[in-house]
Amino acid sequence: MKTTLDLTAIAAVTLCLASPALAQKPITKPPVASILTWTQKQQLERYPAIEKVYEVATIKKGDKVRELPLAATQIDPKIKVGAKTSTLDTFMTNNRVTGVIAIKDGNIVLEKYALGRKPTDRWTSFSVAKSVTATLIGAAVKDGYITSIYDPVTKYLPELEGSAFDGVSLRRLMTMTTGVKWNEDYANPKSDVALAGFAPWTGGVNPLVGYMSKLKREAAPGTKWVYKTGETDLAGLALGRALAGKGLAQYASEKLWAPFGMEQDAIWMVDKAGQERGGCCMSMTLRDYARIGLFMLGGGVIDGKKILPDGWVEDATANHVPKAQADKGAAYGYFWWPMEDGYRAVGIFGQGIYVFPEENLVIAVNSAMVKASDRAQSQKTQAFIGAIRTAANGG
Secondary structure: OOOOOOHHHHHHHHHHOOOOOOOEOEOOOOOOOOHHHOOHHHHHHHHHHHHHOEOEEEEOOOOOOOOOOEOOOOOOOOEEEOOEEEOHHHHHHHOOEEEEEEEEOOEEEEEEEOOOOOOOOOEEOOOHHHHHHHHHHHHHHHHOOOOOOOOEHHHOOHHHOOOOOOOOEHHHHHHOOOOEOOOOOOOOOOOHHHHOOOOOOOOOOOHHHHHHOOOOEOOOOOOOOOOOHHHHHHHHHHHHHHOOOOOHHHHHHHHHHHHHOOOOOEEEEEEOOOOEOOOOOEEEOHHHHHHHHHHHHOOOEEOOEEOOOOOHHHHHOOOOOOHHHHOOOOOOOOOOEEEOOEEEEEEOOOEEEEEEHHHOEEEEEEEOOOOOOOHHHHHHHHHHHHHHHHHHOOO
């Protein structure tokens, strides 16, 4: 059994996951500073209460709650990073991990909170929301809202006709292999990821769609993978159009939150036009993060009913990066990150859902780490998840 994650892959992932103030709608006066610049105190205050800072939509839970029973034996792993070994509590405090849960064979073997976090507190997801968006697209295919992921993007967003996205399929969008040129450099104020959020909402074309429609193509669709936050938001907008007036939050409630038995309403940050952001920022309890992992682990089936098309989970979590890049270690599915022995949904500042199917194991973690992404931080995350995984499997 492998007990480590690919550090190079983790570093590449975390460097890709920042999502600066791209299109979200602040409600404070004056508007708060970028979420990427919040102090450590502001992180702990605002991550559990993002609805006090930005406009959100509500994902309503249902009448039942899926129980997560405690295992007879709870694990208490030690985390070794280099020559230093820490207790779980010490590691969480020192690395600003506010919650971690591990579910093995359907039973909780570990659940811990720190830094004032309570089990009932929601926590913002950052890019973990991307993976949920892709899963909802799968549900929309199963329900017939979307004919096929091979449909052209312009079928759902005709404003993109004549742009570099003309002739690009939804599948290329979800795998970020559109060939459209994009700069995801967070340190460059003139990068696409920075500029895309500046356009105001005037009641016409969604400002993100307007920005994306002006981009150029740098490669043929399917030949180059480049991480692009803008394309995940575009996928969410396409899904919203396909749902014909039903918002993403409502659809998430109908397909996942209510039937699977989430324990608490979730919230989803909306863009300047009031539409849920496909690329960022859901908020839910730690146990509900874990339930998303359990839903995927179960193949997208709820009480015997298939929510996703046959084979969707396997396809969504497989590597769809073009071979030349895959041979160099790049791996990406349908807004999910494949691992050699599982897959994950991850967000900056230490958010994640890790699924290990052969071990029947799900680990979910929330944090308010000091940096959005950092190699040393990634090493510690690797050791943390690895230690929990080893202990959960009896090691």
